[in-house]
Amino acid sequence: MRINQRITVFVDPATGIDTCAGYWPGEAGWHQLQQGDESWPSHVSDSEEAAGIRSTELQDATLQLAQQSVPSNRTLPIAAPARRGSPWPWFFAWLLAAAALWWLEGTRPL
Numbered sequence: 001m002r003i004n005q006r007i008t009v010f011v012d013p014a015t016g017i018d019t020c021a022g023y024w025p026g027e028a029g030w031h032q033l034q035q036g037d038e039s040w041p042s043h044v045s046d047s048e049e050a051a052g053i054r055s056t057e058l059q060d061a062t063l064q065l066a067q068q069s070v071p072s073n074r075t076l077p078i079a080a081p082a083r084r085g086s087p088w089p090w091f092f093a094w095l096l097a098a099a100a101l102w103w104l105e106g107t108r109p110l
Contacts, residue, residue, distance in 0.1 A: 028046035031043075
């Protein structure tokens with residue numbers, strides 16, 4: 001465990017006056033961002049600890065990618081689920097076949 005390790009965070013110059021920077025910690029636990037005399041603590045969860053959060057992030061990212069791949073002026077057709085027929089004809093066919101086989105078995109000479 002590293003204590004009081006200082007890491008300089010470089011600001012992305014593309015963010016302009018917003019001065020955004022990113023930090024990806026290598027360890028779970030409490031981290032502290034310090035700028036001048038001010039500091040802000042933040043907790044980083046272990047990847048095993050936050051599996052539900054990670055799967056939600058992956059789902060959201062996948063949905064965003066899917067929306068980007070479809071042109072906004074066009075919607076994809078959604079296929080209607082195939083309508084299934086009634087199961088009763090199949091039941092009666094099986095019943096008829098089972099009855100015929102039972103009858104043939106009973107009428108066979110010994």
